[in-house]
Amino acid sequence: MPAIIPNPEPSADSRSQMSIVIVGHVDHGKSTIIGRLLAETGSLPSGKLEQVREMCRRNARPFEYAFLLDALKDEQAQGITIDTARCFFKTEKRHYILIDAPGHIEFLKNMITGAARAEAVLLTIDAHEGIQENTRRHGYMVSMLGIRQISVLVNKMDLVDYDQAVFERIKAEYTAFLKNLQIEPVSFIPISGMEGTNMVARGAATPWYSGPTVLEQIDAFAPKAAPVNFPFRLPVQDIYKFTEQNDDRRIVGGTIETGTIRAGDNVTFYPSRKKSRVKTIEYFNGPEKTTAAAGEAPGFTLHTQIYIKPGELMVRDDETPPHIGSRFRVNLFWMGHAPMIRGKTYKLKLGAARVPVKLAEVLNVLDASELSSVQNKQQVDRHDVAECVLEAAKPVAFDVAGEIERTGRLVIVDNHEIAGAGIILAPISDEDSTLKEHIRQREAMWRPSAITRELRINAYRHGAKFIVLTGESAAAGERVAAALENLLFRGNFKAYYLGISNVTSGLDADRAAVTEIDSEQIRRIGELARIMTDAGLIFITSLPGIDEHDLRTLELLNQPHEILVVNLGENRFTGYTPHLSLAADATPEAAAAGALQLLKQKEVILEYYL
Amino acid sequence: MNHLDKLEAQSVHILREAYREFKSLVMLWSIGKDSTVLLWLARKAFFGHMPFPLMHVDTHYKLPAMITYRDRLALEFKLDLIVGENTAALAAKETFPDGKLSRIDCCRKLKSEALKHTLSGEWPRLRIDHATGTLVPDPSREAFTGVIVGARADEEGSRSKERYFSPRDKQNDWDVGDQPPELWNQYKTDFAPGTHVRVHPLLDWTELNIWEYIHRENIxxxxxxxxxxxxxxxxxxxxxxxxxxxxxxxxxxxxxxxxxxxxxxxxxxxxxxxxxxxxxxxxxxxxxxxxxx
Known part of the structure; x- marks a missing residue:
């Protein structure tokens, strides 16, 4: 790869950039505040202020700064004000993007989108109206989104005659509210957006106030530091190979959420627990890198060729490992039109991991505007904040949000849309997982046949078994499965090979196109195996590319009968040993003979019957 | 990390999400500075490679230097270039320069419609043949479901409301009022059949950032x-x-x-x-x- 040497930066504008969101209840004066800030920092297009003043004069209306913003928005948004609008302004210190988040409850998902991009928050409260529903709700959302810098602007002080007692009362009440959310606001500022008091210039009307003005506060916000002082976490987006372009690198790519790493570090990928060591840090068209830190999106080559999948979490071996599990307690905020209900399968996105997930239990639903809880609710409605237990179809690697915020966050997809967002409060042991509970119930209800297992063994001359062929190649697995079925049948044993396409077009016909083996298909095959082994058969199937978790699920579902796993080619499992491992290029006949040998060893097929 | 490093990392992350989630992905290339920076960012994301095709809609009224530059860069960077056009409108001279349409209707014909039908695979496409260095008819009629575009929020009004991943329905419509939420690096990467998603990795870049990056990277x-x-x-x-x-x-x-x-x-x-x-x-x-x- 020819190296292109980058240019040094031309005498850079040293001012940095910061995103700030302004939130608050509808009509608590956000537009006026923004209009005033833009005008007083000279950030308006030339002539705009005069134009709006002239328009007001002609319509015999008093001039308001809010009209200014509306006029800007009309141009910018053609009258659509429901979405977050971004305004740009700058001070001597830095450039700002001021995100105007809608105050109306209907547009909460837009508010979330806007606020999630911000490093600091200006929250407005109307001094005259006091704390309202969305004042609390927005405070709650801001805390969940992980923004810690909040300045509270007590606006419209002119309407209460700049009464310090009103300001102090609101300050005390809202401080107490935020304390419940573990937020300590950086300041409370008494202002009047209309009269400009304490916006840019200090107001004469509030001699009792000595804190910063709004603009001083904005400049005093600390930029959000990259979380480098945390354990290294890299959600793996993909493993890239561009071999057809004569590039033999195999590169693990992703964005570093937290921490730092250097070439030579020993790493583990979770949940597979595969281990390796970082060989190189890859970055196109830049100087060679030997270290990388939070916020960067480099690539890594490893010393050993290990089989890992997108969605795993790369972690340094000398640092705290993440939690691995499929059940966790979360604080979840729901934006979907349809409620989140139990029994329905959703899609969980956590870092780079995507797995099916179900709502296992609703512990407590919080009315976010009042912070009072509603007990005994069985579903999560739109705009609810709920503490609940989620159960993923497969274990994922995660952190508790209180420890490492960035890898303790998740979103839930319902019907192609991000409908929920949450933070993980604690892992929950897998002991009482829904699967184990299901098997307990199923076995309790199972009607045993009058033809006992022993009777069948005597009649069929062999025990029942579920044989799973796995490996990288689907074609090789199918050939071996067919050869084994043939070998057993010729020996007068009751064997049946189920081709996976028979399931896809039959049992799975109720599902949208299933293109690869997923957890629902594993469940169906496992239940089928339970029935087929109950019938006393040697039940064979080929499931290429499945992982150790899938195998454990099949093992559980097939109980009380046993499973035999035959792996073809490289053993890609950690913490799971296949019963038989065969070379990838073994002939189907040789492989089938090997499997038959194993059945004899396991006394599924009894020697004296041969 | 300075501001450009942060913008770069964010764009790289978005490009990798798009590559992971969309089976048939294409990047639009207008030959201009923004989409050329976008092309460069894709090479950043994929370590010097460009693992999906680039599409250019040719109105036949582009400044001629643009076409020369396009073909030169496509060969040099080994880009999988696809070219589409509104053949019927051009043949019938239904254009603004031919005096038959307003400017905006001309844009509609030669750009919007050409793009829509080239993306869906309904209209014929040309594809670069690196062996001969020429554009040849493309037998593939693949419909693209993920379309990467170099739009920036500061460029003009309507773009300030875009999401990084922005769905378009079957009619190509954009429902500005009901857009998906985006938070914590999670985007709308699931979509119903028949719809497609536009991906905007440059949304947070300004005109100045684009030029600073072109300078830094020698693009x-x-x-x-x-x-x-x-x-x-x-x-x-x-x-x-x-x-x-x-x-x-x-x-x-x-x-x-x-x-x-x-x-x-x-x-x-x-x-x-x-x-x-x-x-x-x-x-x-x-x-x-x-x-x-």
Missing amino acids: PIIDLYFNHGDGKRYRSLGCYPCTGPVESEARTVAEIIAELRTGKFANIAERSGRAQDKEDGGGLETLRREGYM
């Missing part, structure tokens, strides 16, 4: 952006009947950066040289809802 950029001694340069590129240059002495990337930093253009829209915007009330929203990029 080969088409020289129509520079003043060649006549005191004029193009600030935004398009079709020659509707694109005018701006007054400028900037002859190099560094001089463009210096010029932008003076605030010379602070109150002049970047697309002020693009005559069709004015017909659309300055906002482009009508065109964008219909699929204009």
Whole structure:
């Protein structure tokens, strides 16, 4: 790869950039505040202020700064004000993007989108109206989104005659509210957006106030530091190979959420627990890198060729490992039109991991505007904040949000849309997982046949078994499965090979196109195996590319009968040993003979019957 | 990390999400500075490779230097270039330069419609053949479900409301009022059959950031952006009947950066040289809802 040497930066504008969101209840004066800030920092297009003043004069209306913003928005948004609008302004210190988040409850998902991009928050409260529903709700959302810098602007002080007692009362009440959310606001500022008091210039009307003005506060916000002082976490987006372009690198790519790493570090990928060591840090068209830190999106080559999948979490071996599990307690905020209900399968996105997930239990639903809880609710409605237990179809690697915020966050997809967002409060042991509970119930209800297992063994001359062929190649697995079925049948044993396409077009016909083996298909095959082994058969199937978790699920579902796993080619499992491992290029006949040998060893097929 | 590093990392992350989630992905390449930076960012994301095709909609009224530059870069970077056009409208001379349409209707025909039908695979496409270095008919009729576009929020009004991953329904419609939430690096990557998603990795970049990055990375950029001694340069590129240059002495990337930093253009829209915007009330929203990029 020819190296292109980058240019040094031309005498850079040293001012940095910061995103700030302004939130608050509808009509608590956000537009006026923004209009005033833009005008007083000279950030308006030339002539705009005069134009709006002239328009007001002609319509015999008093001039308001809010009209200014509306006029800007009309141009910018053609009258659509429901979405977050971004305004740009700058001070001597830095450039700002001021995100105007809608105050109306209907547009909460837009508010979330806007606020999630911000490093600091200006929250407005109307001094005259006091704390309202969305004042609390927005405070709650801001805390969940992980923004810690909040300045509270007590606006419209002119309407209460700049009464310090009103300001102090609101300050005390809202401080107490935020304390419940573990937020300590950086300041409370008494202002009047209309009269400009304490916006840019200090107001004469509030001699009792000595804190910063709004603009001083904005400049005093600390930029959000990259979380480098945390354990290294890299959600793996993909493993890239561009071999057809004569590039033999195999590169693990992703964005570093937290921490730092250097070439030579020993790493583990979770949940597979595969281990390796970082060989190189890859970055196109830049100087060679030997270290990388939070916020960067480099690539890594490893010393050993290990089989890992997108969605795993790369972690340094000398640092705290993440939690691995499929059940966790979360604080979840729901934006979907349809409620989140139990029994329905959703899609969980956590870092780079995507797995099916179900709502296992609703512990407590919080009315976010009042912070009072509603007990005994069985579903999560739109705009609810709920503490609940989620159960993923497969274990994922995660952190508790209180420890490492960035890898303790998740979103839930319902019907192609991000409908929920949450933070993980604690892992929950897998002991009482829904699967184990299901098997307990199923076995309790199972009607045993009058033809006992022993009777069948005597009649069929062999025990029942579920044989799973796995490996990288689907074609090789199918050939071996067919050869084994043939070998057993010729020996007068009751064997049946189920081709996976028979399931896809039959049992799975109720599902949208299933293109690869997923957890629902594993469940169906496992239940089928339970029935087929109950019938006393040697039940064979080929499931290429499945992982150790899938195998454990099949093992559980097939109980009380046993499973035999035959792996073809490289053993890609950690913490799971296949019963038989065969070379990838073994002939189907040789492989089938090997499997038959194993059945004899396991006394599924009894020697004296041969 | 400085501001450009942060913007780069974010764009790389978005490009990798798109590559992971969309089976049939394409990047639109207008030959201009933004989509050329986007192309460069894809090479950043994929370690020097460009693992999906680039699509250019040829109106046949592009400044000729743009086509020369396009084909040169496509061969040099080994890009999988796809070219589409509205053959019928061009043959029937249904265009603004032929006097039959307004500027905006011409955009609609030669760009929006051509793009829509080229993306869906309904209209014939050309694809570059690296062996001969020429464009040949493309037998593939693959419909693209993920479309990467170089739109920036600061460029003009309607773009400030875009999401990084922005769904379009079967009619290509954009429902501005009901957009998906985006938070914590999680985007809308699931979509119903028949719909597609536009991906905007450059949403947070400004015009100045683009030039600073071109300078830092030494990205080969088409020289129509520079003043060649006549005191004029193009600030935004398009079709020659509707694109005018701006007054400028900037002859190099560094001089463009210096010029932008003076605030010379602070109150002049970047697309002020693009005559069709004015017909659309300055906002482009009508065109964008219909699929204009």
